[in-house]
Amino acid sequence: MAQLDYKSSLAQYRRYLAAVREQPLFAASLGLVLSLTLIIILVSAALRPTLVTIASLLGDIKQQSEVEKRLDKKIAEVTAAQAEYLKNESRLKVLDEALPMGRKYAAWGMRLEDVASGSGVKITEWSLLEGKDFSVSLTGDVAGLKRFLATMENLRRLVEIESVQLAKEKELTLVVKGVLKSYEEK
């Protein structure tokens, strides 16, 4: 009896499947669902990594080409600068005298003493703070002091004179304060 029921149930189910298969709406929606599922799987498993890799490589190429462009420009500038340097190489020692690397105040001090003796004035006091802030006191006549000051202003080694004071005590005294310039790499 149970066997008979089973057979009848199976036959009934087959009839149901046959009837359902004939319904176009179900067939279409099944195809649609399967297609969408396949698309979702393909997009997430195959298309996404491929597109991400392509975009990453394109981004790398773009960034590399930007850097390359800037480096090419820099190379052209360095080449031009080298040509300019070679053209004026012999004249550039003037820069070392005007703005030496490091403080190099000893040579400047000796040169200033030469200028003082050449101008007929006497250096009575020196001070140099941190190798750049200087103060020089001199005695002598007006003409000599003027000559000294004019020569000092025109020396190749660059100085920034901040103040000049002329005082009459026992002798005429000139006090010059300023900053000794030198090249400092930033």
Place this chain on the structure above:
Amino acid sequence: MRKNKTDRQVVVVLVMTLMALVAWVGFEVYRAYNLVNISPVSDKQLLELSPTLDIPSLEKLESRIP
């Protein structure tokens, strides 16, 4: 009738999933395109350099007392 309704709901869910997936992929692609992957070149190397020499200033220095 109930079966049709269920099918439509499944399709809507799948379409929404696909849209979200496409948006996610688009975002990932955009992020990958803009992500810096190359080794950094120091700014000092890329700093622009003026190749011209200030000749008038050089001449002024030359005219000063050595």
